[in-house]
Amino acid sequence: MSPSTTPVSTSTTARGPVSRWAGDVAGPAPETTRSQPGPGNSVRGLAAAMVAGPIAMTAWFLVEPAVLPREEPTVFLASVAAAPGRYLLATVFLALAGALAIPAALGVGRLLRPRMPRVAALLVATMSLSGLGLWAQAGFRSFVVSMVLDGTVPASAVESYTAFQDNGLFGALVVPALALGAVSTIVWIGALLRTRLAPLWVPAALLVGAVLASGEFPDVVTIGGAALTAAANVALARILLRGARG
Numbered sequence: 001m002s003p004s005t006t007p008v009s010t011s012t013t014a015r016g017p018v019s020r021w022a023g024d025v026a027g028p029a030p031e032t033t034r035s036q037p038g039p040g041n042s043v044r045g046l047a048a049a050m051v052a053g054p055i056a057m058t059a060w061f062l063v064e065p066a067v068l069p070r071e072e073p074t075v076f077l078a079s080v081a082a083a084p085g086r087y088l089l090a091t092v093f094l095a096l097a098g099a100l101a102i103p104a105a106l107g108v109g110r111l112l113r114p115r116m117p118r119v120a121a122l123l124v125a126t127m128s129l130s131g132l133g134l135w136a137q138a139g140f141r142s143f144v145v146s147m148v149l150d151g152t153v154p155a156s157a158v159e160s161y162t163a164f165q166d167n168g169l170f171g172a173l174v175v176p177a178l179a180l181g182a183v184s185t186i187v188w189i190g191a192l193l194r195t196r197l198a199p200l201w202v203p204a205a206l207l208v209g210a211v212l213a214s215g216e217f218p219d220v221v222t223i224g225g226a227a228l229t230a231a232a233n234v235a236l237a238r239i240l241l242r243g244a245r246g
Helices: 010-014 017-026 041-063 073-081 084-112 117-147 155-166 169-195 201-212 219-245
Strands: none
Touching (some): 084 117, 084 219, 117 155, 155 169, 201 219
């Protein structure tokens, strides 16, 4: 092929002095970058449950009018009869916390599984069962309020509740949930310390919050413990969402 017929680059012929100057000023075209995919709706739901569950527990303690059910039947039933509407509302928050416990447990499992898969599976099981135990307590509370809904404590209600406490049903409903909740909290705190998934204040807040919200302290302390647990779970939910973004 002769020099006169050699093809010339299209980009060379198309760019005159002005276009070349404009290209030099503008610089090279920026490379397109792929946006990182955000967390899916399922992960957002798990993270939301991790936060909403402790908030529901805090709301339960805020509106709870009754003393601990281990008190004398007459004292306990009188505290329920004094505010049956508040007791029912507290029961709704308790049931909501129990329902949220299962997706929250799945969120904990997703967060821990890459580092400690066996412990993650254990926590999903124990936390879910603890949530089901809260539902059992909600059933027990519905039974209690039905006996004093008119604001009085008849002798038959005291007899029924005394029999309920003495025949072992009370312990069968309450003790397993408490035990599973305690085991879950201890194992979860230990896993957080071992893996360093979260800042040290998070497992510390979970531990202190669990102790303060145990019901052994005045109401304001109990509510503060539940709120502290909720704050720790906000941090854990954010870590879950960040991990889902990659």
